Amino acid sequence: MTVQAMKFASEFRDPAAARVLLAAIAAKADRIGATREKPVHIMEICGGHTHSIFRYGLDKLIHEGVEFIHGPGCPVCVLPMARVDECVEIAETPGVIFTTFGDAMRVPGHRKSLMQARSGGADIRMVYSPLDALELARRNPGREVVFFGLGFETTTPSTALSIQAAAREGLTNFSVFCNHITVPEPIKALLDDPDMMLDGFIGPGHVSMVIGIHPYDFIPRDYGKPLVVAGFEPTDLLQSVLMVLTQIAEGRAAVENQYARVVPEHGNPVSLAAIADVYERRPSFEWRGLGEIDASGLRIRAQYAAFDAEEKFGIGYAASSRNVPEIEGCACGAVMTGKMKPMQCPQFGRGCTPEMPLGALMVSSEGACAAYWQYSGARAAAE
Amino acid sequence: MCLGIPGRITAITDEARLMAMAEVSGVRREVSVACVAGGDLAALVGQWALIHVGFAMALIDEEEAAKTLQALRDLGEAQETLEQMALSQEALA
Numbered sequence: 001m002t003v004q005a006m007k008f009a010s011e012f013r014d015p016a017a018a019r020v021l022l023a024a025i026a027a028k029a030d031r032i033g034a035t036r037e038k039p040v041h042i043m044e045i046c047g048g049h050t051h052s053i054f055r056y057g058l059d060k061l062i063h064e065g066v067e068f069i070h071g072p073g074c075p076v077c078v079l080p081m082a083r084v085d086e087c088v089e090i091a092e093t094p095g096v097i098f099t100t101f102g103d104a105m106r107v108p109g110h111r112k113s114l115m116q117a118r119s120g121g122a123d124i125r126m127v128y129s130p131l132d133a134l135e136l137a138r139r140n141p142g143r144e145v146v147f148f149g150l151g152f153e154t155t156t157p158s159t160a161l162s163i164q165a166a167a168r169e170g171l172t173n174f175s176v177f178c179n180h181i182t183v184p185e186p187i188k189a190l191l192d193d194p195d196m197m198l199d200g201f202i203g204p205g206h207v208s209m210v211i212g213i214h215p216y217d218f219i220p221r222d223y224g225k226p227l228v229v230a231g232f233e234p235t236d237l238l239q240s241v242l243m244v245l246t247q248i249a250e251g252r253a254a255v256e257n258q259y260a261r262v263v264p265e266h267g268n269p270v271s272l273a274a275i276a277d278v279y280e281r282r283p284s285f286e287w288r289g290l291g292e293i294d295a296s297g298l299r300i301r302a303q304y305a306a307f308d309a310e311e312k313f314g315i316g317y318a319a320s321s322r323n324v325p326e327i328e329g330c331a332c333g334a335v336m337t338g339k340m341k342p343m344q345c346p347q348f349g350r351g352c353t354p355e356m357p358l359g360a361l362m363v364s365s366e367g368a369c370a371a372y373w374q375y376s377g378a379r380a381a382a383e
Numbered sequence: 384m385c386l387g388i389p390g391r392i393t394a395i396t397d398e399a400r401l402m403a404m405a406e407v408s409g410v411r412r413e414v415s416v417a418c419v420a421g422g423d424l425a426a427l428v429g430q431w432a433l434i435h436v437g438f439a440m441a442l443i444d445e446e447e448a449a450k451t452l453q454a455l456r457d458l459g460e461a462q463e464t465l466e467q468m469a470l471s472q473e474a475l476a
Contacts (some may be wrong), residue, residue, distance in 0.1 A: 013453065048386045051458050074384070101436070102467050125474035127469040129437025131415060135475055154385040158436045161417055165400070207384050209433070209441050230388065233454045262433065262441050270418045271440070316472070363458065 012056065012234055021238035024312040026063040028245040028340065034065025041067050041197050042244055043190070043338075045183060046204035047074030048232055053370040058232040059263060071340040072186050073204055074289060074366035075151045077336070078105045080288045081327070083179050084109035086315045090146055090177060091122040093313065097140060099133040100148040101127040106363050108327065129381065130162040130176070137166070137174035148310045149176040154206045157179045157271035160278040163300070163307045177309035177316065183207050184215045185296035187289060191223045191379025195339065202237065203229035205259045212267030213255050220253035258326040279305055285317060288360055289333030332359040335368055337344050342372040349373065387440050388455055388464045389448035392416065397425050401429060405464060407433060408439035408452065412468055414439050 002024035006053035012018045021272040025350070034040040043210055044050055050070045053059055084107050091114065097132050098114070105115045105126060118124040127133050127220045133147035150158040166174045183204060192195050196355050203216055208229045226247035231238035240258045243261050247253060278301060285297025297317065310316035329347050334340035343347050352358035365374070369375050392409035392414075396466070401417040415438045416427055431448040432439035443451070455461040 013450075047386065048458075048460075051460075052454070055458055073385070102463075102470065126470050127474050128412075128464070128468065128471035131437045132411075132471045132475060139475070152385050153442070154387070154435055157440075158438050161415060161438065192413060204385065206433070206435065206440070208386050209387075232452075235448060243418075261447055262443060264441075267419050268440060270420075274417075363462075 004276050007289070009230070013076050014235060015139055017235050018061075018238060021095075021235060021242060022061055022063075025066065025238065025242050025245060026171060026249065028242060028249055029065040031064040031099045032245065032249050032357075034063070036064040039065050039067040039197045040245065040248065041069050041202050042202060042241060042336075043069040043071045043198050044202040045071035045073040045187065046202075046207065046365065047077065048206070049204070050074070050231050050326060050368055050371055051239060051366050052234065052237060054297060055268055057375070058234060058237060062106070062238075062241065066245070069198060070336075070368040072190075072287065072336055073207075074265045074361075074364050075155075075181065075359045076107050076182065076331065077332070077367045078186075078287045079104070079150065079179070079360060080286050081109050082286070082320055083317070084113065084173060084209040086147055087109060087113055087177065088117045089112055089123050089124070089315055090309060090313050091117050093144075095143055097136055097143050097145045098122065098124045098135060099127045099145060100164075101128075101150070103364055104150060106357060107360055108357060130159050134166060134171070134174060137171050138169075141173060144173050144175065144312070146231065147174075147176050148241065149178045149180055149312040152181060152183050152204070152207050152276075153210045153275070156279065157210060157268070157274050160274035163278050163304055164274060166307055167304060173305070175309040175312050176300065178279070178298060179317070180298040181285060181287070182213075182296055182298070185215075185293050186219070186290060187219065189293045189296075190337070191219070196230065196337070200225050201227040202240050202244070203227045203230060203255070205231050205263065208257075208259070208263045208267070210268050210271045212265055213257050214266070216255045216271065222278060224253045226253045226256070229259050229263050255383065268331065277301075282317070289336040302365065328359055332361045332369075335361055342369040343376070347370070385435075386455065386460055387435035388415070388432050388461060389431055389443060390426045391433045391441065391448075392429065398424060403439070404433065405439065407434060407468070408462075408465055410465055410468055412437070426474060463469050
């Protein structure tokens, strides 16, 4: 065990429980013959889990036969540059107040990021909630207030409910630039990739709080892989890894719920009803690093077209020419599919740091590259 | 950015719009309770909820709230969320 990992281990609130779980994982890994040379690959889908794994050094504490593969579950990391360009274009339209979660501000576009557009004079405001964008629209009837709707199923209900509220109030100056994406479809795309070697999944906690556990049923059913929905504490993650390994050892594959204290089997009915009312699936959507994925993005239904920024501005995925190239030298795509480790990217820590990100995986604390930079000692080495 | 933060619902502020005041790590913030409202809104007062971008998404018990908040503090997510809430107040001005 490295000194760094021991330091993190000492921060566990329940180190005894963590030790018991780590020992159980080791025994199970030995039993199924997992070794450093021939590890079990477990993908944690959610960027919050990626951050937690690095924060507590779980990747170093765990048996060497268990390797974490970091999944595509960080919304800003999978945001194509073309979408950022479109945000900038909308934000620079006279009369517009462009509102966004802070996470999206530093994602690079081809011309500039939203942060740079704001420095250039565009009225771009960071908001905590789409409800605040709605309030801005009420207070500024002469301005068009656009909210950048991005994120997975945890966030989607918030924009759906805000659009429903705007419709009820008859607001005419509020719209959402919808770029919401879904979790199960990219997992299917990864499983269909012949190069991908995944043995099981740690499922997202708060996304599953909204959608429940059944949207993952196809993973054990069609691909024979286990998935365990997990909480965010280190012991939650360790217990979930143990549950995945137990399924592998017993030769079964199922969806299991380690986080049942928060995640209901069938999700949150009010949220699901709002999503279904406001949004429909796009036939296909573009993911940074992963390309086009069938049915993986949402768009606003025609009945709510008055609140659809794509319709109002004629800008967006549907109107774009596609296949806009990413920045040269950026290997985010290879990192995101597990084909390259962050530190193998020639730009890692050189042309690309959290302060001056070149690729999206360096922007967010949930991105694999930013996590490596922060917790693997790369940052300290550079400074 | 898909993580909710625990907050305690302290009052119903707008029954028709299903809005409530919540206290998140000492910061007061109006949130929607549309996703957790059963029949009796008043019954929500005093309860803990996981709050994500201004929406209470699940009711949780006090111990779960404390554990989740600690995990979010360890990750720096709690501080970030509170900063975003403060920035959002400025954005409304």
